[in-house]
Amino acid sequence: MKYESRKFIDLIQRATSKWANWDPPRKITVGDYGTIINETGEFDWEGNIYSSHFQEQLKSSKYEFIIDLADPALQPNEQEAKDDHFIVKSWGVATKEANTSTEIAVPGVVNVALKLDVQFDGDKPAAVLIMHKPKYSSLPNDERITRLLKSMPNILKGKYIVTEVISCAAYMMHLSDQRAEKFSVTLKAVGPVAPLVNAGGAASFTWSSEAAYGLSRQGCDPASQYMPLYRLKKPRPKFWEWLGAGRGDEKSDDAIDRWEDVDPPWNPLDDEGEEYEIYDAEMHGDFGVFNDGYPDTDDDDY
Numbered sequence: 001m002k003y004e005s006r007k008f009i010d011l012i013q014r015a016t017s018k019w020a021n022w023d024p025p026r027k028i029t030v031g032d033y034g035t036i037i038n039e040t041g042e043f044d045w046e047g048n049i050y051s052s053h054f055q056e057q058l059k060s061s062k063y064e065f066i067i068d069l070a071d072p073a074l075q076p077n078e079q080e081a082k083d084d085h086f087i088v089k090s091w092g093v094a095t096k097e098a099n100t101s102t103e104i105a106v107p108g109v110v111n112v113a114l115k116l117d118v119q120f121d122g123d124k125p126a127a128v129l130i131m132h133k134p135k136y137s138s139l140p141n142d143e144r145i146t147r148l149l150k151s152m153p154n155i156l157k158g159k160y161i162v163t164e165v166i167s168c169a170a171y172m173m174h175l176s177d178q179r180a181e182k183f184s185v186t187l188k189a190v191g192p193v194a195p196l197v198n199a200g201g202a203a204s205f206t207w208s209s210e211a212a213y214g215l216s217r218q219g220c221d222p223a224s225q226y227m228p229l230y231r232l233k234k235p236r237p238k239f240w241e242w243l244g245a246g247r248g249d250e251k252s253d254d255a256i257d258r259w260e261d262v263d264p265p266w267n268p269l270d271d272e273g274e275e276y277e278i279y280d281a282e283m284h285g286d287f288g289v290f291n292d293g294y295p296d297t298d299d300d301d302y
Contacts, residue, residue, distance in 0.1 A: 003273030004215055008175045009041035010269050011090035011127035017231070017261045018088075018164075019043065020129060024171050024219055024226035030076040030137045032162040033155075036232075038265050043232075046159065049148065057155060058148070065151040067144055074144060079136045085114055086134040086166065088229065092126035093176075094119045113170075113205065114187040120214075122180030125271055131168035131228055132187055132205070132220075139163040141257045150254075153240050160262045164231035170205045170220040171228045176213065178271060183210035187220070232262040 005022040012020040021028055022042055034046040047054055050069055058065070067074070087095055098115035113132060120126050139145065139161070149156055170187055188206045205220035219226050236253055267275040 003039070003041075003269075004175055006039065006041035006266070007125060007269060007273035008127050008173065008215075010264055010266075010273075011125070011175075012088055012129055012229075013264060015090045015127075016088050016229075018166075018229050019232055019262075020088075020127075020173070021228050021230060022217075024173075024217075024228040025224055026227070028162060028165060028227050028230050030139050030162055030165055033159045035158075035160060036262070036265055041264070041266075043162075043230075047155070049145075049161075054152075054155075058152060061151050061154075063151040065147055067148050069148075074140055074142055076137045077140055079138075081134040081136060084133060086131040086168070086229075087116070088129040090127045092121045092124055093128050094121075095128065111189050112186060113189040114185075116185045117182065118174070118185055118211075119182040120176040120180060122176075122178055125178060126176045128174050129228055130172045130185065130187075131166065131226075132170040133222075134166050134168045137165045137167065139256055141255060143255070146254050146256060149235070150240065157240055160232040160234050161259075162230050163233045163256060163259070165227055166229040167225050167227045169222040169226070170207065170218075171226050172207050172209070172216065172218040173228065174209075174211060174214055174216045179213050181211065181213055183212070185209045185211075233259040234262055235259050 009020045009022060012018065019036075019041075022040070028043055028045070029048060031049040032043070032045055032047070033049065034044045036042070037044050055069070058067075069075070085097070087097075089095060096117045098117065114130070116130065118128055149161070172185055172187075174185075186208045188208065190204045190206070205222065207218045207220050209216060209218075233256070236259070239254055267278055270276055
């Protein structure tokens, strides 16, 4: 497959409206802004609103909005997940988690933290992303953040904002080819699995998989804080029109939780991750088409 990263990211995005990070050790953090690289589907980082560089640029903004992002209320919200695992799967994938709760976690020995049966039906390429010990970080829905963003149209207009990141201690991602396959994925921990049994020090992890086909990526270093999944949002088109109005006149649609999820910038992808060509009737001067953009080959003359 020519564009593995874009195909995997596309499948995950269509299943969750979130974006997969093809290289989870690479940091993507709340407040990042940039665009999406069309060829690979990866995030093209340009900056972060919490950075000192951005704060210096803010001082030169003609809108003269001063904000202290060190205020705890404006820092990203951090939250531990209720479940030990977060699994994302596209169409064509079925998963079943084996019960490991009956196994006693013994310090210093290998314990099974997760065992998952994964089945791909083989009709089309499909994707699964598995995260262990997920943590959520999100941008506060605070009107001061909204006003900050509005004050920097020369930098942020046309850019996407990372409003949520899901990090984890271990991850495994798999992109299948067009073959039916069923295999098991196991995450083993050396040391305690449950915090209550912790005898000091963090557990170390090891992935094992029986997958014979497709492409797999994995990581299992708790100290690395992998970032496999994030949410990209963009303000509505009229977001920038408040400039010149009173600073307290923000519309309800301007609130960050009302922003739109970013859709893939590419056309629908084929099984190889390449874009389908969409027939443009106007470009070709052909007006005998249906509204779906495909040529009308029926003879309507009687």
